[in-house]
Amino acid sequence: MNRLSDNYIKLILGLKLKQLRIDKGLSLSELARKSGLSVSYLNEIESGKKYPKANKIASLSKALGITYDNLVSLKLTKNLAPIGELLESNLLELLPLDHYGIDINKLITLMSGASMQLSALVTTLIEMARGSEMSQNNFSRTALKTYKEFHENFCDEIEKDVEKFIKKYKLEINPPISYFALKQFLQENFSYKIDETELINRPALSGLRGILISKQNKTLLINPQLTDSQKGFILGKEIAYNIWGTSERSNIHSNFSLESFDHLLNNFRASYFANAILINRFLLADDLEKFFSLDSWEPKELLAIIDKYQATPEMFFQRVTNLLSKHFGIKKFFFLRFNTQLDNRQFYLSKEIRLNINDNPGGYQTDEHYCRRWISIKSLKNLMKKIDKNENYQKLQVEILHSTFTTSNEEYLSIAIAKRRRLNSRELYSVTIGFLLDENLKSKIKFWNDPSIKSAIVSDTCEMCSLKSCKERVAPPSSLERKIQVEKVKSELAQLIKDYE
Numbered sequence: 001m002n003r004l005s006d007n008y009i010k011l012i013l014g015l016k017l018k019q020l021r022i023d024k025g026l027s028l029s030e031l032a033r034k035s036g037l038s039v040s041y042l043n044e045i046e047s048g049k050k051y052p053k054a055n056k057i058a059s060l061s062k063a064l065g066i067t068y069d070n071l072v073s074l075k076l077t078k079n080l081a082p083i084g085e086l087l088e089s090n091l092l093e094l095l096p097l098d099h100y101g102i103d104i105n106k107l108i109t110l111m112s113g114a115s116m117q118l119s120a121l122v123t124t125l126i127e128m129a130r131g132s133e134m135s136q137n138n139f140s141r142t143a144l145k146t147y148k149e150f151h152e153n154f155c156d157e158i159e160k161d162v163e164k165f166i167k168k169y170k171l172e173i174n175p176p177i178s179y180f181a182l183k184q185f186l187q188e189n190f191s192y193k194i195d196e197t198e199l200i201n202r203p204a205l206s207g208l209r210g211i212l213i214s215k216q217n218k219t220l221l222i223n224p225q226l227t228d229s230q231k232g233f234i235l236g237k238e239i240a241y242n243i244w245g246t247s248e249r250s251n252i253h254s255n256f257s258l259e260s261f262d263h264l265l266n267n268f269r270a271s272y273f274a275n276a277i278l279i280n281r282f283l284l285a286d287d288l289e290k291f292f293s294l295d296s297w298e299p300k301e302l303l304a305i306i307d308k309y310q311a312t313p314e315m316f317f318q319r320v321t322n323l324l325s326k327h328f329g330i331k332k333f334f335f336l337r338f339n340t341q342l343d344n345r346q347f348y349l350s351k352e353i354r355l356n357i358n359d360n361p362g363g364y365q366t367d368e369h370y371c372r373r374w375i376s377i378k379s380l381k382n383l384m385k386k387i388d389k390n391e392n393y394q395k396l397q398v399e400i401l402h403s404t405f406t407t408s409n410e411e412y413l414s415i416a417i418a419k420r421r422r423l424n425s426r427e428l429y430s431v432t433i434g435f436l437l438d439e440n441l442k443s444k445i446k447f448w449n450d451p452s453i454k455s456a457i458v459s460d461t462c463e464m465c466s467l468k469s470c471k472e473r474v475a476p477p478s479s480l481e482r483k484i485q486v487e488k489v490k491s492e493l494a495q496l497i498k499d500y501e
């Protein structure tokens with residue numbers, strides 16, 4: 001059972017006990033005297049921390065003048081019913097409250113004593129969550145995005161753990177730590193059995209990167225179709241889980257298996273650790289400084305750095321975003337990962353970070369169409385064109401764009417790389433870093449004004465776009481038109497009231 005489910009019955013009993021005591025006009029000390037239980041123990045029951053044994057429940061029911069079954073029933077009174085609905089829903093499970101220092105038991109206890117207006121608000125939130133089909137995956141991803149932005153996407157504690165690990169085991173960081181070295185480490189220090197043959201023989205599982213079959217026997221299946229750097233990334237995560245003693249984790253190395261915020265957060269932390277092992281921060285910072293100091297945009301130089309670390313574009317860009325704030329003082333940027341398939345050519349935002357910027361290039365939950373002028377999507381479309389001409393095309397598609405948002409007039413310098421997925425060549429993804437083009441960035445990246453870099457006006461979605469002529473538009477500006485109409489009505493109403501005054 002998960003964290004909230006374990007507390008569910010205790011919370012319900014505590015809420016009922018407190019409500020019944022208040023309805024009977026009893027103080028805690030009076031109920032303690034009548035039931036033979038201590039005030040402190042009653043307080044722990046009411047706060048959802050303790051669940052009494054049967055004989056003590058019998059004493060409480062007798063003191064309150066109700067039946068035993070009535071007291072232990074999960075049915076709540078009318079004014080507490082919304083709290084019960086909240087507990088029965090998965091809404092609180094989606095909120096990583098404990099990671100923000102909020103105790104669920106205290107929150108529920110506080111809400112139980114609140115007004116009917118708050119109860120109505122709780123009911124509304126539950127209905128909104130159900131009505132919008134708010135998925136746990138999307139909600140948790142949004143919470144994780146906020147967590148990363150709060151830490152400026154740099155985890156000093158994990159960086160130090162990586163440095164201690166490398167120093168303790170005297171691992172070679174240049175060239176990047178090899179897959180063989182990490183494999184040997186797991187086998188010798190944590191008795192791992194690593195199998196690279198099983199997954200390829202099971203077609204339904206051939207799209208998975210890896211599976212830890214047993215935490216006790218530590219048999220790790222790895223997809224042999226992965227590159228050595230991708231395999232090394234999986235082993236790096238396993239090392240992190242083991243040295244930290246992480247229990248709340250997924251055994252499957254695939255995003256769809258992340259069942260809770262704890263799984264998602266621990267996956268992020270382990271991924272950060274693995275990437276930091278494979279791509280040393282100080283070596284990369286030196287390489288990026290040289291790249292940023294180039295007078296002109298040189299995509300081959302960028303690809304050479306990626307190749308040096310034998311990294312995938314996503315691993316590389318993620319590591320770059322870790323270092324931008326700490327090493328370069330660049331604190332205003334976004335990172336996006338889009339996925340698509342050659343068969344349907346729809347574009348899905350699967351990862352997002354926005355650091356200290358006002359524009360909204362993304363958002364997980366939307367029925368609208370992301371702006372096709374974004375370099376994230378253009379790079380995918382350009383890669384598709386090359387695959388249409390040559391179905392065996394495997395090269396990386398590297399793009400750069402100087403973009404201006406219609407809503408804010410803010411300018412960005414965005415670099416995107418698109419590629420085919422290793423395990424499914426029909427699937428493509430792009431990763432993008434977009435830098436806010438302010439004076440600070442201009443002093444850090446010399447090639448920002450290279451005349452060869454194309455410019456474009458962009459928006460958030462087609463439905464919110466004000467551009468009159470756009471060849472990339474795939475939907476009318478319906479949301480924008482509704483917004484304009486609402487503003488027009490408000491303006492007319494204000495004028496009407498002013499005329500009568």
